[in-house]
Amino acid sequence: MADNSFEVVVVGAGPGGYVAAIRAAQLGLKVAVVEREHVGGICLNWGCIPTKALLRSAEVFRTIKHAKSYGLKVSGAEVDLDAVVQRSRGVAKQLSGGVGHLLKKNKVTLIDGEAKLNGSGKLAVTKDGKTTDVTAKNIILATGARPRVLPGMEPDGKLIWHYKHALVPQAVPKSLLVVGSGAIGIEFASFFNECGTDVTVVEVMDRVLPVEDAEISAMAHKSFEKQGLKIKAGTNVKGLKKNADSVTVTLEKGGKTEEVTVERVIMAVGIVGNVENLGLEGTKVKVDRTHIVTDEMCRTGEPGVFAIGDLTGAPWLAHKASHEGVMVAEFIAGKAVHAIDTSRIPGCTYCNPQVASVGLTEAKAKEQGYKVKVGRFPFIGNGKAIALGEPEGMIKTVFDEKTGELLGAHMIGAEVTELIQGYTVAKTLETTEEDLMHVVFPHPTLSEMMHESVLDAYGRAIHF
CATH class of the missing domain: 3.50.50.60 (FAD/NAD(P)-binding domain)
Structure with missing residues (x-):
């Protein structure tokens, strides 16, 4: 050859x-x-x-x-x-x-x-x-x-950024508007907020992290606002006007418009x-x-x-x-x-708190005709989470009531991007709720909540 x-x-x-x-x-x-x-x-x-x-x-x-x-x-x-x-x-x-x-x-x-x-x-x-x-x-x-680049909103590396620009900033901006609340947008919003930036997140859909389960999105929204992020869901960006060292953004929601001026804008509207x-x-x-x-x-x-x-x-x-x-x-x-x-490919978002999921959301499962059993377990009920000082979060599991098949799992909280693989393995091996109930989880660990969430779907949770 x-x-x-x-x-x-x-x-x-x-x-x-x-x-x-x-x-x-x-x-x-x-x-x-x-x-x-x-x-x-x-x-x-x-x-x-x-x-x-x-x-x-x-x-x-x-x-x-x-x-x-x-x-x-x-x-x-x-x-x-x-x-x-x-x-x-x-x-x-x-x-x-x-x-x-x-x-x-x-x-x-x-x-x-x-x-x-x-x-x-x-x-x-x-x-x-x-x-x-x-x-x-x-x-x-x-x-x-x-x-993806939207007409009239092209990143220039100075005032308007995409992810490459946001990875190598010259300074921490005093104020920042992030367009898009998917994984990329929310991760950068989380990083700059922690660094002291006044961050606003704009999302055209009716909730942040729109591909996630609605309950997880709602918990994330509440947590983000508690940390100081401003969340504007169901909102369109109608235009960007560059100033000397800032950007004036025109936002529209429900037929009403407003202008917001920030030092920098991050565009995270897909690829x-x-x-x-x-x-x-x-x-x-x-x-x-x-x-x-x-x-x-x-x-x-x-x-x-x-x-x-x-x-x-x-x-x-x-x-x-x-x-x-x-x-x-x-x-x-x-x-x-x-x-x-x-359906067996997990998704992870590394914001604070972390978000992870695999399979169908509760709403998608019902849309597809499944009669479901849903389990939930809060971080506040887990000894390891409390010892870590991370009592905020939840693990949610969705099962097919008829067969016991695990249809989806959804998490928010500390280290859930590591925990999700347990459910991914379970889905790949086509385990049922009975199989998962028989698994012995180590104590004290965050993973115990995965067990409790399964038990909760069938009215058998011990610690909540």
């Missing part, structure tokens, strides 16, 4: 692409990855990882501010923004280098440049004006997505797939609203061309992309694989 001829070429080295490449190489295939910018993709360099580093700094600062309630005396604590950002960038750099090492360890060829489909089984890779031809029996497109300049013209690859259309095995309409991750639409989650990458690599290698069931 020629040097530029491969069995699999992956376009994009994000959490979907590099994982697909490594798994394909593990299965004995000759593999290359083409990456035009950052190994590790947006998630590792400008998304999931560096934002969690920022939020960890905010969490530590929050704990210090409440040190007195833990019997500790601390004075003079303040945010050193440059150091916080430097730590975040350092974490991202360390992991990006780690991915490069993993590719090398697994004998994956890393090609620097921008790839474009150039006929059946062919790619043209361009770097610094020079083009190299690469051939592949199988091509996996994993080019990810970028922030669009990176489908441009991929050479899709003239192929059988179909694009629907900036996302490539695939079947259950991530195959596009073009033979030998697959697409994975954010490029293919919701849910826009790194772990979904990685799982698809493994599935496609194994499918190409002729292994028996199962199509991904999106």
Whole structure:
């Protein structure tokens, strides 16, 4: 096989692409990855990882501010923004280098440049004006997505930010308006609020975190306002007017408008797939609203061309992309694989308090015709939560009354982004309420609340 001829070429080295490449190489295939910018993709360099580093700094600062309630005396604590950002960038750099090492360890060829489909089984890779031809029996497109831009509200990096700008601020703004209350918007709102910024969150839907269960959203809303965030749900942004060092935002709700002036604005209104300049013209690859259309095995309409991750639409989650990458690599290698069931993919939001969920909300379950049994357990009833000084939160479980199937689980509170995996495993193994009731949970832990929530759905909760 020629040097530029491969069995699999992956376009994009994000959490979907590099994982697909490594798994394909593990299965004995000759593999290359083409990456035009950052190994590790947006998630590792400008998304999931560096934002969690920022939020960890905010969490530590929050704990210090409440040190007195833990019997500790601390004075003079303040945010050193440059150091916080430097730590975040350092974490991202360390992991990006780690991915490069993993590719090398697994004998994956890393090609620097921008790839474009150039006929059946062919790619043209361009770097610094020079083009190299690469051939592949199988091509996996994993080019990810970028922030959606609304006309007249384009981020400029100074007054109007998207997530990249918000990750490397020059100073903590005195006031900030966040447009969009999904995971990205709420996480940045939580971080800057903890740093002392006066934060307003605008959401066009009727509640914050609109994809979450309604009860969880309501608890989050109440907690956010208690922390000082201003929440404006059911509100449209009608326009932005840039001033010398501030932005005047026109908001509309119920036919009434108001103007709010803030130092900075963060736009977090969704994402669009990176489908441009991929050479899709003239192929059988179909694009629907900036996302490539695939079947259950991530195959596009073009033979030998697959697409994975954010490029293919919701849910826009790194772990979904990685799982698809493994599935496609194994499918190409002729292994028996199962199509991904999106109802078993958990979602996490790392704000304060954390929010996590998997499966159907109570409302969605009822919409789909299920008669449900619902269990709830509050953090205030859990000894570990009280000992941690984290008594705020709830775990909610939704079961099919007829079969006992776990339809969904929804959490808000400390460390729920770690706890949710327990229910994800339960859904994947198709456990029933009886199975979960028989599981022995360690004491004292937050995880005990997961058990109690299941018990509560069937009128058997012990501690509440």
